[in-house]
Amino acid sequence: MLAMLLQTGETAAEVARISGAEAFATAWGYMMQHWFANAGDTPMRFFTSIDYHQYFIVSCFIFCLGFYGVAARRNAISMLLSLELMLNAVNINMSAFNWYWGPAVTRAAFTSEEAVITNLGQCFSVFTIIVAAAEAAVGLAIIIAFYRMRKSIMLDDANLMKW
Amino acid sequence: MATPLQIFFSYLLVAGLLVGISSLIMLALARFRPHRRLLATLAVLGFTAFVWSMATLTQPGYRLLVCYFWLFTAAVIGGGVGCVTIRNVFHAALMLILSLLGVAGYFILVNAEFLAMVQVIIYIGGIMVLFLFGIMVSQNIIGTQLKQNAPQSPWAAICAGVLFMVMFFTGLFMTLKPALTVTPDVLGNNTGSVGWSLMATYALPFEVASVLLLMAMLGAIILVRKD
Numbered sequence: 001m002l003a004m005l006l007q008t009g010e011t012a013a014e015v016a017r018i019s020g021a022e023a024f025a026t027a028w029g030y031m032m033q034h035w036f037a038n039a040g041d042t043p044m045r046f047f048t049s050i051d052y053h054q055y056f057i058v059s060c061f062i063f064c065l066g067f068y069g070v071a072a073r074r075n076a077i078s079m080l081l082s083l084e085l086m087l088n089a090v091n092i093n094m095s096a097f098n099w100y101w102g103p104a105v106t107r108a109a110f111t112s113e114e115a116v117i118t119n120l121g122q123c124f125s126v127f128t129i130i131v132a133a134a135e136a137a138v139g140l141a142i143i144i145a146f147y148r149m150r151k152s153i154m155l156d157d158a159n160l161m162k163w
Numbered sequence: 164m165a166t167p168l169q170i171f172f173s174y175l176l177v178a179g180l181l182v183g184i185s186s187l188i189m190l191a192l193a194r195f196r197p198h199r200r201l202l203a204t205l206a207v208l209g210f211t212a213f214v215w216s217m218a219t220l221t222q223p224g225y226r227l228l229v230c231y232f233w234l235f236t237a238a239v240i241g242g243g244v245g246c247v248t249i250r251n252v253f254h255a256a257l258m259l260i261l262s263l264l265g266v267a268g269y270f271i272l273v274n275a276e277f278l279a280m281v282q283v284i285i286y287i288g289g290i291m292v293l294f295l296f297g298i299m300v301s302q303n304i305i306g307t308q309l310k311q312n313a314p315q316s317p318w319a320a321i322c323a324g325v326l327f328m329v330m331f332f333t334g335l336f337m338t339l340k341p342a343l344t345v346t347p348d349v350l351g352n353n354t355g356s357v358g359w360s361l362m363a364t365y366a367l368p369f370e371v372a373s374v375l376l377l378m379a380m381l382g383a384i385i386l387v388r389k390d
Binding site for chain 2 (some may be wrong): 049050052053054055056057058060061062063064065066067068069071072073074075077078080081082084085088091092095096098099117119120122123125126127129130131132133134135136137138140141142143144145147153156
């Protein structure tokens with residue numbers, strides 16, 4: 001990617017003449033070219049077929065939504081809900097990659113048989129769900145204890161260790 | 164091959180799911196003006212219908228799979244956006260349940276039926292109901308018209324956007340070696356294989372996880388106990 005960006009001009013003088021918008025457009029063009037060459041023949045193929053790209057990007061979006069919720073909300077229960085969103089993004093990713101590479105990974109790593117399927121990703125998702133259950137129980141208990149102490153569940157009031 | 168009747172009924176099923184999702188989106192946008200609400204719902208429906216028709220036209224082999232994928236994506240993303248934007252915490256939890264249902268659909272699409280059932284029974288039926296009870300217990304202290312976003316929410320949005328752009332381009336240009344093609348008869352019994360793995364290969368992590376759950380239960384009881 002960096003090499004592609006550096007190829008936009010032959011000499012240093014030409015590079016200096018490119019404006020910011022032109023450089024962005026060139027970089028975007030190279031990115032799209034790369035995508036067409038490697039990830040599909042048309043942009044619509046992203047919407048008309050399923051492989052790991054779609055699951056990965058959707059789970060990225062969900063993870064960033066959860067990050068936004070954890071960072072921006074001031075209610076403790078809302079923060080826990082956003083945390084569940086992030087955990088589910090991880091679960092999507094693990095099961096999707098297990099679906100796509102479970103057979104190949106197993107054949108490469110452990111055995112010479114043709115069609116042996118590992119379910120390591122699914123087992124790890126089960127453990128993630130277990131940890132999410134523990135986190136929900138302890139988190140709600142902490143929120144209730146905090147409410148008994150400070151009569152509030154707003155995290156702005158949790159400032160005893162601020163300074 | 165699916166018969167025309169089966170295709171017709173699956174279209175009917177998807178139409179019903181779309182109506183449900185759009186009504187939930189309208190509920191999520193309830194604080195906007197009615198015509199804006201209708202416009203947003205129509206936009207989401209139009210986008211989904213466009214993707215649906217594209218998938219149907221160009222990929223006859225697994226068109227239903229692709230269409231279900233985008234339907235579940237609408238549920239997951241709509242529920243997630245609702246979960247982090249709605250002020251009423253109870254409605255936010257309901258939106259999170261919609262998102263988790265979409266994730267259960269993903270699990271079915273990726274041949275993880277056991278995980279889908281665990282998602283519905285334990286995640287939605289256990290954890291989310293625990294959350295809903297916690298919200299209802301503290302409903303009088305939350306309030307529905309409370310301002311939910313902290314002053315740093317624009318900065319949080321910028322950070323999340325940058326993080327998403329980094330991961331988005333990583334995912335877009337991720338070209339890894341192709342997988343083996345697996346026929347469904349090789350897959351066998353998913354629940355049985357996961358159970359075998361949990362009880363034989365990953366028995367020690369499984370026991371550690373059960374101890375963790377026990378510790379969480381004891382800790383929760385001790386934390387909320389009145390002295």
